[in-house]
Amino acid sequence: MSGQTYEQPLRIFIGYDHRQAVSYNVLQFSILRRCSKPVAITPLVLPTLPMTRQGLTPFTFSRFLTPWLSGYQGWSMFMDTDYLCLADLAELFALCDDRYAAMVSKNVKKFEWASMIMFNCGHPANRILTPDYVEDPKQARAPHGLDWLPDQLVGDLPREWNHLVGYDKPRTDAKLVHYTQGMPVFEETQGSEYTQEWLAEHQASNQTQSWQDLMARSVHSAKTASGRRVAKLHKEAILQP
Numbered sequence: 001m002s003g004q005t006y007e008q009p010l011r012i013f014i015g016y017d018h019r020q021a022v023s024y025n026v027l028q029f030s031i032l033r034r035c036s037k038p039v040a041i042t043p044l045v046l047p048t049l050p051m052t053r054q055g056l057t058p059f060t061f062s063r064f065l066t067p068w069l070s071g072y073q074g075w076s077m078f079m080d081t082d083y084l085c086l087a088d089l090a091e092l093f094a095l096c097d098d099r100y101a102a103m104v105s106k107n108v109k110k111f112e113w114a115s116m117i118m119f120n121c122g123h124p125a126n127r128i129l130t131p132d133y134v135e136d137p138k139q140a141r142a143p144h145g146l147d148w149l150p151d152q153l154v155g156d157l158p159r160e161w162n163h164l165v166g167y168d169k170p171r172t173d174a175k176l177v178h179y180t181q182g183m184p185v186f187e188e189t190q191g192s193e194y195t196q197e198w199l200a201e202h203q204a205s206n207q208t209q210s211w212q213d214l215m216a217r218s219v220h221s222a223k224t225a226s227g228r229r230v231a232k233l234h235k236e237a238i239l240q241p
Contacts, residue, residue: 009038010093011076013066015059016043023081023183029205030085037090050131063114064134064143067121079116082183084198087175092161100155101125102146105162114144115178116162125149165193
């Protein structure tokens with residue numbers, strides 16, 4: 001349509017850990033069901049990236065490739081895999097301020113600032129974040145402290161956008177819940193804050209309506225002698241199409 005404008009999807013990168021795939025599945029589901037704008041979610045799967053450096057998790061260092069993966073353009077979000085999204089991420093992107101090269105929630109544990117980063121990918125200061133730089137421990141010695149940026153280029157986001165379960169004071173209005181000591185699926189972390197919310201999201205992300213609701217009226221079904229609709233693969237039971 002002439003004159004119509006198009007909006008780019010919100011770019012979201014999530015650290016992927018094959019040892020706890022359930023965390024990624026729950027997080028991406030919680031994002032999709034609440035976001036009011038299109039999103040492009042990319043898992044950072046280490047074997048697919050031009051680097052091998054890792055730490056406690058496979059994505060310990062690959063998070064800093066977010067600007068490079070975004071073509072050094074626009075704003076992109078990174079977050080660890082052990083989060084739960086309870087709000088519209090479009091609200092978070094609306095807080096992005098071009099004065100900054102990155103924005104984080106400067107919560108009580110500085111080593112967790114990098115667990116959720118809004119990257120201003122087009123900012124010149126982020127051009128240093130190349131695969132070679134991130135891979136080399138002599139260059140990127142302490143990137144989790146955002147040490148490639150001067151303090152004035154790191155903006156502060158409201159605390160509800162990175163609530164650290166077990167570290168921050170309990171609150172009822174968290175928008176991004178970070179189970180940094182472990183998701184409540186583990187015996188060791190059961191009963192932690194926002195346990196029921198995570199378990200409910202896990203259940204919702206692994207359910208489906210019945211085949212009859214989804215497929216019975218489609219061209220892929222047929223009627224049996226009893227009048228029941230079944231998949232056409234059951235040829236021996238089909239009476240008529």
